[in-house]
Amino acid sequence: MIIVLIRVPIPKSNIYPIKENLSPEEAAEEYEQRLKQLVANNTLKTSPTTGFAKFDLMLVGMGPDGHVASLFCWHFQRFEKQKWVTFITDSPKPPPPRITFTFPLINSASEIALVVVGEEKADAVKVALGEHASYGYPLPVQKVSPEGNLTWFLDNGATSRL
Numbered sequence: 667m668i669i670v671l672i673r674v675p676i677p678k679s680n681i682y683p684i685k686e687n688l689s690p691e692e693a694a695e696e697y698e699q700r701l702k703q704l705v706a707n708n709t710l711k712t713s714p715t716t717g718f719a720k721f722d723l724m725l726v727g728m729g730p731d732g733h734v735a736s737l738f739c740w741h742f743q744r745f746e747k748q749k750w751v752t753f754i755t756d757s758p759k760p761p762p763p764r765i766t767f768t769f770p771l772i773n774s775a776s777e778i779a780l781v782v783v784g785e786e787k788a789d790a791v792k793v794a795l796g797e798h799a800s801y802g803y804p805l806p807v808q809k810v811s812p813e814g815n816l817t818w819f820l821d822n823g824a825t826s827r828l
């Protein structure tokens with residue numbers, strides 16, 4: 667992400683990196699408070715529907731297991747309803763400790779671009795977008811539902827099983 671950000675004219679002061687010297691729990695709390703400050707000083711809008719911060723656009727990826735952000739299938743964080751930012755210490759994909767936006771925050775966005783590249787993600791894409799495909803449980807990616815448009819950007823590998 668840093669590689670992307672240094673190529674676009676975003677002022678450094680508009681980039682909010684995760685504080686890596688804190689524990690995951692502290693870092694998640696600190697990040698949530700920073701977002702709330704941005705709402706308080708009108709830098710970020712609030713969704714009138716949910717009361718969570720409302721980003722104009724979120725760029726979201728998906729793992730081969732259908733996880734988005736760091737919201738994984740068999741982890742309770744995907745069901746968080748109150749917090750804006752949460753943490754995980756046993757992510758199945760390295761690194762184990764991570765912090766992540768929660769679904770209520772993600773889904774308060776105006777627009778989401780879901781960018782999925784690679785054949786290893788084709789099964790999860792089929793479950794999310796194909797007819798009658800299912801693993802028998804909903805994948806986190808199937809819970810991505812912004813207040814405005816959700817647009818998928820897929821390469822040939824990711825669509826190979828549709």
Ligand SMILES: O=C1O[C@H](COP(=O)(O)O)[C@@H](O)[C@H](O)[C@H]1O
Nearest residue numbers: 726727728729733734735736759
């Ligand atoms: O762990 C993660 O993986 C997904 C997918 O990553 P990708 O490099 O295969 O596109 C990513 O979207 C997510 O933000 C990250 O936490």
